[in-house]
Amino acid sequence: MNRRGEQASAGARGGARLNFLLVATIIAALFYVGGQFVPAKYHAWALEQSMRDTLDTAVATEKPPAWVENQLRQNFEDQGIPEDADVEVARDGNRMKASVRYTLPISLLVTEYEYDIDVSVRSVRVYKRDMSGAGG
Numbered sequence: 590m591n592r593r594g595e596q597a598s599a600g601a602r603g604g605a606r607l608n609f610l611l612v613a614t615i616i617a618a619l620f621y622v623g624g625q626f627v628p629a630k631y632h633a634w635a636l637e638q639s640m641r642d643t644l645d646t647a648v649a650t651e652k653p654p655a656w657v658e659n660q661l662r663q664n665f666e667d668q669g670i671p672e673d674a675d676v677e678v679a680r681d682g683n684r685m686k687a688s689v690r691y692t693l694p695i696s697l698l699v700t701e702y703e704y705d706i707d708v709s710v711r712s713v714r715v716y717k718r719d720m721s722g723a724g725g
Contacts, residue, residue: 625695644685644712654678686711
């Protein structure tokens with residue numbers, strides 16, 4: 590093989606190596622970003638489940654909206670939610686509805702992303718049974 594063919598072959602190997610490093614860097618960056626966002630989404634999902642359980646309990650036991658807000662705020666520290674999160678609870682006929690809003694900072698090495706989390710939940714509808722014995 591002549592010198593020109595050897596140089597072209599070495600250049601092709603160098604180009605392939607550069608492409609591999611570029612693709613590997615992009616894949617690593619995507620895994621890192623995903624590793625930052627997946628826990629945030631999981632915490633939002635867990636908060637939604639906790640809120641739903643609390644609302645259903647409040648409706649079934651006829652607790653006031655203030656009780657629901659207090660219960661939600663008591664769990665904030667365990668769930669990694671800032672104390673200054675915006676909480677709204679209201680009665681909606683036979684149901685209750687609640688929403689929690691807060692911003693979660695996510696570190697992306699070169700910057701910090703402010704991820705806004707807004708979770709809104711409505712309770713199940715609970716019908717009271719007439720226990721007076723009246724009726725047909």
